[in-house]
């Protein structure tokens with residue numbers, strides 16, 4: 131039996147030439163046993179008729195926000211309530227912009243604003259519309275809010291141009307729908323804060339103190355938690371790894387900014403402090419670029435301790451997340467140091483790893499960790515950082531649910 135059997139998709143069809151592919155998508159969904167209700171925008175109706183959609187979906191097609199019959203038969207709230215997933219295919223630049231900015235001026239956009247169900251978009255538009263900074267900004271805003279996406283693909287377009295913007299094929303959209311609807315989401319409704327990457331502590335406007343953290347482990351943890359359905363706020367220092375899908379990213383530079391962003395993100399059910407936070411900042415950072423003067427001594431940097439973000443958030447109090455996980459990156463006495471950190475910082479778990487140069491862990495693709503809690507020490511084999519993240523997310527999920 132298909133994983134889609136008995137599930138219901140609300141399919142929003144916006145006005146693009148790819149609307150004709152919606153017919154094939156409906157056929158594939160129906161064949162998999164999935165119920166489909168279509169909402170057609172006014173422009174969508176220029177490309178595909180309600181009659182075609184109704185015949186394929188075997189269900190009434192909705193298009194008008196203020197049609198009395200539609201409102202009494204099935205209001206816009208009820209439409210999304212009855213669905214397991216909302217799919218927007220094709221998702222035009224216009225509907226993505228409306229979704230990003232909360233505009234609700236027709237049935238489709240109103241349903242998308244009113245829903246609390248997962249939403250999957252399949253963007254489809256001309257390459258220049260797709261690459262326009264406005265569309266890119268709207269799309270990343272939506273991705274940051276947890277909107278899921280499939281495509282767009284690169285290829286020849288109806289407008290005789292070539293590039294990214296072509297809607298994903300119906301079979302690809304079907305596969306994306308299957309993966310959303312069949313994946314268990316044990317962390318749905320839970321909020322988790324994750325810190326990741328290094329911090330930069332300014333010396334002057336152009337120079338800073340930093341470390342070798344890549345953000346790979348923290349970003350993978352954020353992605354793994356989001357895959358389990360958590361709402362994730364990722365507070366990230368400067369990194370070059372891409373933003374994980376479906377995660378709200380807060381970009382910061384210094385430890386002080388990281389603490390403020392974590393506090394602003396509270397309340398949370400759990401917090402994972404994977405960032406390599408600088409322990410000290412420069413107290414005498416210069417307002418202008420420090421000049422190299424012939425014959426004068428090198429400037430002396432006066433360092434003062436940074437706030438401890440983990441210890442601050444883990445301190446007892448009403449805002450403390452239920453589960454607080456810290457990291458211990460050490461080069462000596464790993465377990466002893468990690469155990470003392472667990473107590474000193476009032477963390478529930480410490481993920482300890484040896485970052486001696488020969489391990490290649492700091493900045494590398496793999497990690498070898500020990501998970502330390504009041505229950506004892508558990509040592510995991512050397513694994514890809516993504517696999518470490520998946521296992522840790524599964525443990526967090528067990529602890530929270």
Ligand code: C5P
Nearest residue numbers: 403404405407436437438439440456457
């Ligand atoms: O004390 P140490 O820096 O080794 O502690 C590491 C753990 O504490 C990590 O989880 C790190 O993210 C966190 N930390 C912090 N704020 C600091 C220093 C470290 O949150 N200023």
